[in-house]
Amino acid sequence: MRARGSRHLARRAPPSTAPDPRRKRRCCARGGPPSRPRTPQGHRPSARGVLPVSFRKAPLGVALCLAAFSCRSGPAPTEEKGDKTINSSPKNAEAPSSGVRRVRVHPDLLKNGRVELALVARAGGASGARAVGEIVPSPDGEALVAALVGGRVAELAKHEGDVVARGDVLAWIESPDVGIARADLLKLDAEVELSEKRLARARRLSEENAISQSALEETEAALAAARAQRAAVRARLSAWGAERGAGSRVALLAPIAGEIVERSATLGGFVEPGRALFRLVSRDRLRARVLFPSTFRQKPSEGETVTIRRPQTNLSCPGQVSTVSRSVDPASRTVTVFLELGSECSELRAHDPIEVALGQTEGAAPSVALASAPKDAVLDLEGAPHVFVAEDPPGSFVVTPVVVETIVGDTAFISEGVAPGTRIAVRGVLLLKGEAQKDLLGGD
Known part of the structure; x- marks a missing residue:
């Protein structure tokens, strides 16, 4: 029994506190120093710097690993250039100084x-300041x-392009x-009619004195009620524009004289209340x-x-200028101006x-010395408008930023x-812009 118990205690004996040489090799392979081992009593070494016995007896490979780790974390290499030492790290590289940017293309592009x-x-x-616009209908001309x-559209009386007078029938709508x-x-x-006869x-x-006064008053009230109901029905038909026609047809009438510039009504098509079927523009109210x-x-x-x-x-x-907007x-960055047309403008x-x-007096000029150029000559480059100014020799251009006040037409x-x-x-x-962007990206 004793021998069996002693063997059992021997199997549970604590492991040895001696450092494992394989752990040192793994530490060196990772490039860092091994962790400080604890003493057999479980305490760290004293502050006097006395290394444990296991470290004093460590092989020379530990020292070599420490040296390799210190070399890996060293400063970036430097190179000698003249009398100064320049760090070659790209983080400290200076950007070239900004100046006039030029684009060069082959002169044959200008020739062809x-x-x-x-x-x-x-x-x-x-000669006068010029602006662009268009002819539009007056507020009461459309x-x-x-x-x-x-x-349902039962009949189309007028078509797009027809000139109509006020009150002309444009179409007939059949409505239940x-x-x-x-x-x-x-x-x-x-x-x-019957109530009127009864009242008489x-x-x-x-x-x-054959009937009472109350009977007479009831007859008068019945006639008034019938007339009120008839007036309500007539008002509803008038609101629908159904004064003309018979049966279930209602006429669409032209409210002004002018030209039919748009028609969306289709013969036999269903019509929803309030949907526009014709658009008229008066020729005399432009x-x-x-x-x-x-x-x-x-x-x-x-x-x-x-x-x-x-x-x-x-x-x-x-x-003649009739209205000038007070806002821009x-x-x-334009001001809206409305003009009344003269009698000579009847063809418009x-x-x-x-x-x-606009006629200008002698010496009148814009408040800002404006220059005009085709809008296609101005391109966006790096978020700002630029033009390409030609210089000698042919094929050389200066990329020039500009300030565009407005674009009209x-x-x-x-x-x-x-x-x-x-x-x-x-x-x-666009070809010049591509060359300029290529230079910005450092392309050949």
Whole structure:
């Protein structure tokens, strides 16, 4: 029994506190020093720096591992350049100083027309400040015609492009509601007629004292009720525009004289109440809406006479400023101006594009010295508008930032960056932009 118990105690004996040489090798393989071992009593070594016996007897490999770890965490290498020592770490590399940016392309691109040049023009001047706009209907010169009752399009009397007079029938709508209302009206007409006869007879009998006063009053009230019901039905038919026609048909009438510029009604199609079926524009009630750049010193004033020109036909006619907006559109930086057309502008039609020239006195100029260029010549580069200014030798361009005040039509008005008379690229600017972006990215 003793021997068996002693063997059992021997198997549970605590492990040896001597350091494992394999643990040291794994530590060295990871590149770091081994952790400080504890003493057999479970305490750390004293602060006097006396190493445990196991470390004093450690092989030379531990020292080599410590040396390798210290070499790995050392400072970045340096290189000698002249009299100064420059750190080659990319974190400390300096960016090249900014200056004039140029783009160079082969001169043959200018010869074969892939890149074209043009001179920057002067905006405004003694010839007058110009703006663009369009012909629009006056507030009372446009009308939408809709059916106020649901039904079906039974007949189309007018078509798109027809000129109509006020009150002309545009279409006929067949509506069950109209048929019911007209039937009710016929019934009420008969009731009113019968009540009128009853009242006349009751009054004769009342004069002979054949009926009481209350019976006469009841007859009068019945006639008044029948007339009120008939008036309500007539008002409903009038609101639907069903004064004309018979049965269940109702006519759509033109509210103004003018031209039918839009028709959405289809023969046999269903009509919803309130949906517009025709749009009319009066030829005699047109005006011009012009977007005038806010940067010009000479502002249009009410009552001023201007010249209106239609570019397609070179038609010119006078106009008069009727309204000038007091606010500036923040997106286009333009002022909206409305013009009344003269009698010579009878050939103009709604939505025709126009140009307007304001007469200027001698020496008048924009409040900012604006230059004008095609809007396609101005491209966004790095979040700002730029143009490509040509210089010698041919094929060399300076990437120039500009300040665009506004864009009206196909023209960009520039206040800073280039002056009138400067040669800039107006065609092939996308090719030049690609070259400029390639230089920014450091491409070849």
